Amino acid sequence: MTATLDPIDRGIIKATQAGLPLVAEPYAAVAEAVGLTEAEVIDRMSAMQARGIIRRIAVAPNHYALGMTANGMSVWDVADDRISDLGARIGALPYVTHCYQRPRALPDWPYNLFAMLHGESQEEVEAKRAEVASILGAACRGHDILYSTRILKKTGLRLRDE
Incomplete structure (x- = not known):
């Protein structure tokens, strides 16, 4: 998989591998971290998803913290x-x-x-x-x-x- 990642895509993955930032505009925060615009981050993440590099973007809640024990x-x-x-x-x-x-x-x-x-x-x-x-x-x-x-x-x- 690393052969299909250019340095920019690799930077986006490294910036999001611990999860998207918990802020009002998470893609803008990622964009600032990697030196792109928000639209460029969204486009690149969509392209990586279409290529199967990113399988999905989803919330992974802590069910215990939500009372689902x-x-x-x-x-x-x-x-x-x-x-x-x-x-x-x-x-x-x-x-x-x-x-x-x-x-x-x-x-x-x-x-x-x-x-x-x-x-x-x-x-x-x-x-x-x-x-x-x-x-x-x-x-x-x-x-x-x-x-x-x-x-x-x-x-x-x-x-x-x-």
């Missing part, structure tokens, strides 16, 4: 011919932050749909899991949930100093 990765064994449409429905639920398909690891791991559920208590998360199960209906052959026990550091792209 029960967080469970629900896993589902969904019929392959239904996973696309059902996964889209599950991913659109307001309490699901991550929803994606993964290959099964048979015979030990039959699950192919993963959805992160958040709530203020395990009881709330279990109620949300029941709602997901209802949506999946007969297309789901089994499920489980893995509750978070601690927050892992979330990081994005990191460039090494040369």
Whole structure:
């Protein structure tokens, strides 16, 4: 990937690898740090996203600080011919932050749909899991949930100093 980054793009990534600045105009702050205009930073970041260098720009909230102390990765064994449409429905639920398909690891791991559920208590998360199960209906052959026990550091792209 480094071969596709010119020094300016590399500078933008280094200026944002710890996250966008928490200011009213974050792209302007990045622009000032790298010696560009705000529009140039936005254009370059869009181009890097189009080339697949930047996958996405998103907020990564601390769910615990927001009162969501029960967080469970629900896993589902969904019929392959239904996973696309059902996964889209599950991913659109307001309490699901991550929803994606993964290959099964048979015979030990039959699950192919993963959805992160958040709530203020395990009881709330279990109620949300029941709602997901209802949506999946007969297309789901089994499920489980893995509750978070601690927050892992979330990081994005990191460039090494040369």
